Amino acid sequence: MLIGFVYLLLGAACGGSFGLPSKYVRKETPWENLWGPFFFVVTIAMPVVVGPLLVKDFFAVYAAAGWGGLVIPLVFGLLWGAGSMTLGMSFAFIGLSLAYSLNYGAQIVFGAVAPMALHNPEKILTAQGAVILAGVVVCLLGVIISGRAGILKEKSAGVVDKSPAMFKGLILAVVSGVLCACYGVAASYTGPLGDVAAKHGNEAWRVSAVTTIIILWGGAISSCLYCGFKLTKNGTWKNFTAPGAGLALGLAVAMALLHNGAIYFFNLGFPRLGKLGVSVGYAAFMSFAIIVGNLHGFRTGEWKGASRQSVTWIGAGIVILILGVCVLAAGNAIGQE
DSSP, X not given: OXXXXXXXXXXXXXXXXXXXXXXXXXXXXXXXXXXXXXXXXXXXXXXXXXXXXXXXXXXXXXXXXXXXXXXXXXXXXXXXXXHHHHHHHHHHHHOHHHHHHHHHHHHXXXXXXXXXXXXXXXXXXXXXXHHHXXXXXXXXXXXXXXXXXXXXXXXXXXXXOOSHHHHHXXXXXXXXXXXXXXXXXXXXXXXXXXXXXHHTXXXXXXHHHHHHHXXXXXXXXXXXXXXXXXXXXXXXXXXXXXXXXXXXXXHHHHHHHHHHHXXXXXXXXXXXXXXXHHHHHHHHHHHHHHHHHHHHHHHTTTTTTOOHHHHHHHHHHHHHHHHHHHHHHHHHHHHHO
């Protein structure tokens, strides 16, 4: 179990850091010229190039699994991609801090509860299920407190938006969290595909690559189509050949490497947490990622000039998130015993 949580921590370090390179893109760079290449590299380029290098009989594994073993992960992967797009929309209405807090809160709740309800509903009313749900509640409390810190920070900067757009942004952020959590649901349905990959002589870390890639391909359908639509609608395809385009592309690749590293370590870690690995692992992963993201925020000066009250609230939120992860680990330990 310890090794599983170590992998989740490594994944969270990548996940909480993947947005960091975007802070260095030029202000005049349109959103789609950074995030379009990012999603293309994440969901198409890296899987197609790296997959055959990592996995034995790469294409034969998917062929042997058949559509029966691929459709559900693809569908939930598509929803995950849509969630990533929706999260980007919410940024424009309520800002990064509040949008991420609401998104992660919805992900923790849905991503931890949905797999358990779908695959092991009998566990919900057991002592183990009660402890795991308690851990989810504690993590959610930590996210709410972190969100409160974000609101206080924006108030201290005098940029709080009280227009109807705020309500729209809140809804979008929560919806995006539910959709993004579909990644964890998709992962919970990749067992048959993983078994096929193992039969082809692939070790656990290679099997993890197989299951990761099928979900990413599902996400490509929604994310890449949306970015293509934005590039066409705004006439920004030409920006890829303009001076300075190399910086945005380089940053997009760096973001993609960190993003896929997070997913890979998550897929490598949750199977080592037992029967409820997805439920426990997803909540722990997201909580760790929030902590890492906030540390980057402090390090890069996002909280510079913020009120002392807001800094106190974000510190309390991080402490409660750590406590929630410990409760989740305790719930998983009950099942191991």
